[in-house]
Structure formats: structure tokens, C-alpha cells
Amino acid sequence: MRKFCFSIFLTTLVTFAFAQKSMISGKVTDKNQNPLPYASILLKGTVRGVQSDLQGNYTLKDLPSGQYFIQVLLLGYEEFEVPVELGAGEEKVVNLALTEEPIWVNSFELLSSRGILGQEKLPEIENFRINAGKKNEVIRVRDIDANLAMNNSRQIFARTPGISIWENDGSGIQLGVASRGLSPNRSWEFNVRMNGYDITPDPMGYPEAYFTPPMEVVEKIEIIRGASSLQYGPQFGGLMNFVLRKPDQTTRFTAETLNTFGSNGLFSTFNYVGGTEGKWSYTAYYQKRVGQGWRENGYFNTDHAHAEVSYAASNKLKLGVEATYMTTESQQPGGLTDELFNQDAQQSIRSRNWFSTPWFVPSFSAQYIISPATKVEWKVFGTIAERNSIGFMRPINQEDDLGSRQVDRDYYTTYGSELRMTADHRLFGISNTLAAGLRYFNGHIDRKQQGVGDAGTEMNFDLAPGQAYPRDLDFRNTNLAAFAENAFKFSDKVLVTAGLRMESIQSENQGQFGVSNGAPVILDPVSRARSFILAGIGAEYHVTPTSEFYSNWSQAYRPVLISDLTPPATIDVIDPNLKDAKGFNFDFGYRGNIGTVFHFDVSYFYLNYNDRIGTISQIDLMGQSYRFRTNLGQSISQGVEAYLEFDPITAIFKSSRYGYLHVFASLAHVNAEYQDFLVTSIVDGNVVERNLAGNRVENAPRKINRYGATYRFKDFSMTWQLSDMGEAFADASNTFEPNAAATTGLIPAYQVQDLSASYTLKKKYTLKAGVNNLTDERYFTRRAGGYPGPGIMPADGRTFYTTFGIRF
Incomplete structure (x- = not known):
């Protein structure tokens, strides 16, 4: 009986492992068959997604069988969808050719490759939040020529209007920024977060930001001015994420x-x-x-x-x-x-x-x-x-x-x-x-x-x-x-x-x-x-x-x-x-x-x-x-x-x-x-x-x-x-x-x-x-x-x- 049960378990395990081997792969190109790197390939209605590599190739592994819609997103190109029927254990190749679209208001990131390195804004609706109608900026940190090793805030926030900075921390450990006449003291008038969660001691009781992540690993800094108070918190300065x-x-x-x-x-x-x-x-x-x-x-x-x-x-x-x-x-x-x-x-x-x-x-x-x-x-x-x-x-x-x-x-x-x-x-x-x-x-x-x-x-x-x-x-x-x-x-x-x-x-x-x-x-x-x-x-x-x-x-x-x-x-x-x-x-x-x-x-x-x-x-x-x-x-x-x-x-x-x-x-x-x-x-x-x-x-x-x-x-x-x-x-x-x-x-x-x-x-x-x-x-x-004074902080x-x- 024990051998029979083990056999059933082993068969089930092998079957499960085999079922997970289904996958979709392919290449993303433009209309002239040139590879498009860093395109987002998503399975619509799921949490699964990857990006194309430098040669435009992509692979989605370990997929259950079923009917899918592949969605491709890349700034400067029309959104693309294609249905795919995937059988158990099947490895399907789906190549995707995109066509260019006009530059719309949310496509600021594209401008950096076409002559403008502008300050971005957040999409109207994204990541469980509504950004429409709000004064906001996105700082693409890795695209900035700056001393990121020292978290040089004067350079990092250069394109964000109205940001005042306390430049007394030469070590780059702490960040002191504010806007609109508020105090820059450890950024405490902002709701400071990392990846969407709090990193200050207590946003409601002691909101001083003693911790700042190294800018060499920060992909972007999202700033929503005071209008963020409804979705994130009450601070007059708004959100800094x-x-x-x-x-x-x-x-x-x-x-x-x-x-x-x-x-x-x-x-x-x-x-x-x-x-x-x-x-x-x-x-x-x-x-x-x-x-x-x-x-x-x-x-x-x-x-x-x-x-x-x-x-x-x-x-x-x-x-x-x-x-x-x-x-x-x-x-x-x-x-x-x-x-x-x-x-x-x-x-x-x-x-x-x-x-x-x-x-x-x-x-x-x-x-x-x-x-x-x-x-x-x-x-x-x-x-x-x-x-x-x-x-x-x-x-x-x-x-x-x-x-x-x-x-x-x-x-x-x-x-x-x-x-x-x-x-x-x-x-x-x-x-x-x-x-x-x-x-x-x-x-x-x-x-x-x-x-x-x-x-x-x-x-x-x-x-x-x-x-x-x-x-x-x-x-x-x-x-x-x-x-x-x-x-x-x-x-x-x-x-x-x-x-x-x-x-x-x-x-x-x-x-x-x-x-x-x-x-x-x-x-x-x-x-x-x-x-x-x-x-x-x-x-x-x-x-x-x-x-x-x-x-x-x-x-x-x-x-x-x-x-x-x-x-x-x-x-x-x-x-x-x-x-x-x-x-x-x-x-x-x-x-x-x-x-x-x-x-x-x-x-x-x-x-x-x-x-x-x-x-x-x-x-x-x-x-x-x-x-x-x-x-x-x-x-x-x-x-x-x-x-x-x-x-x-x-x-x-x-x-x-x-x-x-x-x-x-x-x-x-x-x-x-x-x-x-x-x-x-x-x-x-x-x-x-x-x-x-x-x-x-x-x-x-x-x-x-x-x-x-x-x-x-x-x-x-x-x-x-x-x-x-x-x-x-x-x-x-x-x-x-x-x-x-x-x-x-x-x-x-x-x-x-x-x-x-x-x-x-x-x-x-x-x-x-x-x-x-x-x-x-x-x-x-x-x-x-x-x-860290008292007195003048040079x-x-x-x-x-x-x-x-x-x-x-």
C-alpha cells in the first residue's frame, strides 16, 4: 500500500512538473524587422510578464494551459494584442511586430531618445492609484549625469521646480528637501516612502527621514505635490516615493x-x-x-x-x-x-x-x-x-x-x-x-x-x-x-x-x-x-x-x-x-x-x-x-x-x-x-x-x-x-x-x-x-x-x- 501511494504521489509530481513546462517565446520587432529591446510583454488579466532583451527576444515560462491574450507595450509604438491558445506542455513561438504611433502626452520617456531629456509625469492611472489632475513629477535617476554615489540632491532634483534643499550632509546619508516654503528638515513635510511603503520612524508622530536609499539603485523618484493627501497621507508637501x-x-x-x-x-x-x-x-x-x-x-x-x-x-x-x-x-x-x-x-x-x-x-x-x-x-x-x-x-x-x-x-x-x-x-x-x-x-x-x-x-x-x-x-x-x-x-x-x-x-x-x-x-x-x-x-x-x-x-x-x-x-x-x-x-x-x-x-x-x-x-x-x-x-x-x-x-x-x-x-x-x-x-x-x-x-x-x-x-x-x-x-x-x-x-x-x-x-x-x-x-x-549643529552648517x-x- 505504501509503495502504491508513493507511486501515485510520484506520478502526480511528474505530471505537475510536466504541466508547468508550457511556455511562450518569440521576438519583438518594428515593421522593418529591427529588434525592439525592453518592450513589456504581458499576459493580459494575469500577473505574468517579462521584457524583451537587447535582441528583442522574450520568454514566458511555467504557464498553465489555456487561452491568453499577449499584450505588448513600448513607448512610441501602438499597443499590440494577440490571442494565443496554449496546450499542456506546449512551447509556442509568437513573434510580435509593432508599428509606431504619435507621441502622446504620457510618452515623455520616449523623448529622451529623440532629443529631449524632459521631466516626466505619472500616467493618469497606474499602480493602484489615480494621478490624473495632480501636479507630479518623475525623476529618472539613472538617466541623469550626477554624482549618484554621494546622493547629490542638488543634481538629482535639478529638473523639479521649487525644491529647496539643505546641503549640510556631505556624506549623502540623509536627504533634506521641501517645496513651497515648507521646512527641508529631513524631508519631514513629505510623505517619504520606498517602493510604496513607509521608511520614516512614524509618518504621524515623527516623520523625519533618517534613511535614504542609495541613488545608484533608485530607478525613479515619484513626487506628487500636496494633492497626494487623499491616497497616501496628509502631509502638506505631498508624496516622495x-x-x-x-x-x-x-x-x-x-x-x-x-x-x-x-x-x-x-x-x-x-x-x-x-x-x-x-x-x-x-x-x-x-x-x-x-x-x-x-x-x-x-x-x-x-x-x-x-x-x-x-x-x-x-x-x-x-x-x-x-x-x-x-x-x-x-x-x-x-x-x-x-x-x-x-x-x-x-x-x-x-x-x-x-x-x-x-x-x-x-x-x-x-x-x-x-x-x-x-x-x-x-x-x-x-x-x-x-x-x-x-x-x-x-x-x-x-x-x-x-x-x-x-x-x-x-x-x-x-x-x-x-x-x-x-x-x-x-x-x-x-x-x-x-x-x-x-x-x-x-x-x-x-x-x-x-x-x-x-x-x-x-x-x-x-x-x-x-x-x-x-x-x-x-x-x-x-x-x-x-x-x-x-x-x-x-x-x-x-x-x-x-x-x-x-x-x-x-x-x-x-x-x-x-x-x-x-x-x-x-x-x-x-x-x-x-x-x-x-x-x-x-x-x-x-x-x-x-x-x-x-x-x-x-x-x-x-x-x-x-x-x-x-x-x-x-x-x-x-x-x-x-x-x-x-x-x-x-x-x-x-x-x-x-x-x-x-x-x-x-x-x-x-x-x-x-x-x-x-x-x-x-x-x-x-x-x-x-x-x-x-x-x-x-x-x-x-x-x-x-x-x-x-x-x-x-x-x-x-x-x-x-x-x-x-x-x-x-x-x-x-x-x-x-x-x-x-x-x-x-x-x-x-x-x-x-x-x-x-x-x-x-x-x-x-x-x-x-x-x-x-x-x-x-x-x-x-x-x-x-x-x-x-x-x-x-x-x-x-x-x-x-x-x-x-x-x-x-x-x-x-x-x-x-x-x-x-x-x-x-x-x-x-x-x-x-x-x-x-x-x-x-x-x-x-x-x-x-x-548636527548648532550654528552655520557649510x-x-x-x-x-x-x-x-x-x-x-
Whole structure:
């Protein structure tokens, strides 16, 4: 009996294995039989798909028998479908010939091969979301001539109008960007994600982006301005999503190594493998980056690792798992006074400050196609991470006494889940697409601060013997959300979107605030629960097949953060009725292209930021002064953002044997001002009031202009870029003259240039080189009030880099 059962099992296994051997293969060509690489070959209504290789060949393996429709997508060519009947164990050859189509408004990627290297926009409906009617940009990172080894954000965001950047992190570990007068502090006004899931400690309680993936593995950066609040989250800045390079669908195995050498001892090695075999796809990378930094005491040593595996469990179900790990060791040069900066911006008077952010982000995803019109996606993700610092933290105009250093440590443990769905349907005879989703997030932050560390010079986060943390706080945040947005396509020219997002937030903060006269000071526990609804509406009107008007109005909010609930001193008081900041974003613009020679996106924006949180001085009933944190007022940012790119050679000569020249301008005028915003101070025991109405919002330059030109000839390209930035203030009082600690005062205007080039030989060997800050300008973009300062944080001067790469 046992032998009979084993025989049945073996027969079943062999039959199953044989049934999985069915496959479809072939070649994708144009009408002249020239091979077309990188065409997407999809089995319509399934999760299965591959890309054609450099010779146009493709293979779809391990397919069950049945009736299929092969769908072929390639920008610049008409969408192609062909039915295929596949029998059990059959190997069928299906060759596919495509015909060219006109360049439509969504085909910006094609323009790079025809003379324009423009800023793309997202498709109207894609990847479980609706992008129509929204101000958005797509940055194709690998197509940019830039110092990607160092995550040079000035070059990476050059073509994205209105992006302000804090350029004080010469190690490339952290990214600080913002738009429309918002703060660039670790990009915290953006909803920062990677591959569609959260990578910050807590988007609702502590949204600072300590982790940035290496740009050498980032395929693209998707930016949706404030209108993303319905589908992703409430942030005023919108969504910034890093999309990592996906597994190579053209081969079983590919490998790439990029090795960069540069100024100040820079060495970076990036190594990548990936491929597709039947139902399985995989990718992995490892990056090591070390250097001394442009400034004294600026050492950094970082390691990044990532692995991703996906499996087509059936024709309708695809499963994926990925994990990312980062470890950092970074010496912080600290800030400078204005006098020290003018003497020598490279100097540092802080030699014992260190910073580290171990970061682990796992995720699981599942995609299921219910029908050709309906599909769902489920993501589960988490973050296990730390933020650690040690150093001499006092104002920069105080000399380091070489005594015990202060240790601050955060421990982040978060997990979340998002379920998203899109469904095509008809309503009142109109074609519609519905996007809907549910979100759950649970965040926990264990904050330990003001610990007494050692008196050494190396990175060591251990406390001195017998010491404990005076401040030990526990912050928990739970978020439930649901959204629904519908795109109504009234005609080929008119599309309208409308939607709602429901939010429920529960925040708790408790623990020990400090120690007074040897006794612990316990913080009164704070618990806040709130629920509300956000609304939004948008529209597109296609003026021509290649241009459109777009507009969007969408509500946004910024929750009360952990820093808002934690008083900096024992005498400070938190308003028990402290509210989340709320407001809205509005956009109206016109975008598109004229043939293959001119690409544009010009828009007006208006950002209303209500109930901004601040601190004012008060007198209690005993005549004692205290600081009161509450909602103080409003700011409004408005202005114009414009992106223009032109190819003069194609415009004049149609084609050229000597290459093409693309010139671009990314322009923004931002007027960010406070409206009614009360501030107070104590003068001779009395409260003195004044209003910031009419003051400019801090860290918000009015002029954000970038210009550039790219020359391309076959496999060679070179890009020159100029960044022209206006002045800004470091504080809301618009203090012009700097204080002694250099934490307030004017941030002067500056201009800085970059030059980068790349050459690819036989599609296997790569050589890149460049000069950042070509004219060696001395400038700064930030006056820090605390770590990694305090004081002026100089940007890097002139640096060089060279990259050698090979792909197998």
C-alpha cells in the first residue's frame, strides 16, 4: 500500500512538473524587422510578464494551459494584442511586430531618445492609484549625469521646480528637501516612502527621514505635490516615493558593479545582481561608502544592503518579500559662527560628535487580479531602527571642555499594513476608475536623552558607569485610515477626480522628563484621539493630444508630533487643546510637449497652512514666567513653478550626426508669509506681544532657479548645471544680523555650478566623472538650532569624482 501511494504521489509530481513546462517565446520587432529591446510583454488579466532583451527576444515560462491574450507595450509604438491558445506542455513561438504611433502626452520617456531629456509625469492611472489632475513629477535617476554615489540632491532634483534643499550632509546619508516654503528638515513635510511603503520612524508622530536609499539603485523618484493627501497621507508637501530598480526581466542573471573614487578619500562600491527565471524574480544590492568629508572631522562609513524576491503563485496572484538594511558611522563636524565661516568654511571645532542610524525595513506584498477590471494589492511593512548621537551639544560659540559627552538615543519599532484596490467601471454611461484603500499603522518610539557618556573622541553610545538617562519617554501612535477616489472620464478630453480620506489617530506620550534635585520629574501622561475627513477634487482638460490643463484642490494636515508633546524645559506647558495643523493645497497648470523639441510644465500653487504650532511666553498666577506651546496662527505660500526644456538641434536640423543638445530651466518664485501669528516675550516681568503677520516663513527662499544643458552623442553625455538660490531667514522673526551662536540671521543667496559626464562602451562598461561646485563657492543653506549643529552648517566646496562600472 505504501509503495502504491508513493507511486501515485510520484506520478502526480511528474505530471505537475510536466504541466508547468508550457511556455511562450518569440521576438519583438518594428515593421522593418529591427529588434525592439525592453518592450513589456504581458499576459493580459494575469500577473505574468517579462521584457524583451537587447535582441528583442522574450520568454514566458511555467504557464498553465489555456487561452491568453499577449499584450505588448513600448513607448512610441501602438499597443499590440494577440490571442494565443496554449496546450499542456506546449512551447509556442509568437513573434510580435509593432508599428509606431504619435507621441502622446504620457510618452515623455520616449523623448529622451529623440532629443529631449524632459521631466516626466505619472500616467493618469497606474499602480493602484489615480494621478490624473495632480501636479507630479518623475525623476529618472539613472538617466541623469550626477554624482549618484554621494546622493547629490542638488543634481538629482535639478529638473523639479521649487525644491529647496539643505546641503549640510556631505556624506549623502540623509536627504533634506521641501517645496513651497515648507521646512527641508529631513524631508519631514513629505510623505517619504520606498517602493510604496513607509521608511520614516512614524509618518504621524515623527516623520523625519533618517534613511535614504542609495541613488545608484533608485530607478525613479515619484513626487506628487500636496494633492497626494487623499491616497497616501496628509502631509502638506505631498508624496516622495523612491522606486528601486526591479529584477531584470530579460535574463536569468545579470550583475553590475560601480566603483567610485573621489575627493577627500571618497570610495564607494555598489554591487547589484538580479534576474528572472520562470515564475521567480529576484534582486539584491550592496553598497559600501567611506570618506573623510570636505570639512574637518567629517568622516563617514555607511553600508546598505537590500534583497527582493517575487513569485507568481498563479496567473492571478503575485507574492513578494523584500528587506533593506543600513548601518552608518558618521562624524559630525558641527556648526560654525559667522566669523569662523568667513575665515575658513572647512574648519571644525567639534571633533567628538558622532551620529549613527542603524535601519532595518522588511516588507511583504501580494497582488491579486480579481478580473480584468479589478485588482488588489496588500502590503505589510515595518521599521526596526535607531537614531544615536554623542557629542558636546552646547552653542557653537562655547569651547568644547573635553569633558563627558551627551548621549541621545531613539529606538523605533513600527509596523503597518495597506490594502489598495483599483476597479474600472461604468457609471451613468461614463468610464470610471475607482481607487480605494485601507491603512493601519502602529508606531512606538522609545526616546532616551541627556545621558552622560564618556570623555573620549570615538563613537561610543554607552553611558558612563553608574549613569542613567534623565529623560526617558515612551511615545505610541496608532493610525487608521480609509480613502476612496474616483476618476470620471467624460470624454477623451475631460477627466475629473473626486475623493475622500478618513483619518483616525491615537497618540500617547508618557515617561520621565528629567531629574530635579536628584528626584525624577515624571511627565503628565498625554493621550490624544481625533478623527476627521479630508476631501479633494481635481480635473484635466486635454487641449491637444500632447498638452493639457490640470487643477487640483486637496485638504491636508500635519498631526501633532512627538516634539510638540515634549516640552524642552520643566517650566514649559503644553496646551491641552493643542490641535493638528490643517489646511489645503491648490494647483492650476498647463503641461505637455510640442513635438520632440519642447517640453513644459507651468503652474500656479497656493498652500494654506492653518493652526501652526509655536511657543509663546506667559505669566502664571504666581507671577512666574513660563513657555506655552499652542496653535499660534497661519501661513500662506503661493507662487509659480515652471519647467521648460528645449532641443535646438532637433528643432532646426531635425536630426544630427554630431549629437543633440538639451537646455532646461527649472524656475520657481515662492512667496511664503505668515498671516495672523501671535508671538510674545517677557520684558521687565511683563508679557510683550507682537504679530509676525507679513514676515517671511523661515528657510523659504523666494527664488529657486536651476538651469542646465546636456549634450548627448551616441553613448556619451555631459551635463552642466547652475543653481541660483535666493536668500532666506533662519527664524520667523526674520532676524537679519546673526546672533553670537549663529542660530539666527540671514541665509545669503548663492550660485553653484556642477559638471558631470558619462560614457558607456558596448553597453557593458561605464565611465563617469564630474566636478561638484565647479567654482568652489563658499555658501550655506542652514543655520541649525541643535544637532548636527548648532550654528552655520557649510555646504561642500569643490569636489571631484570618477566612477568605473561593468555589467555582466
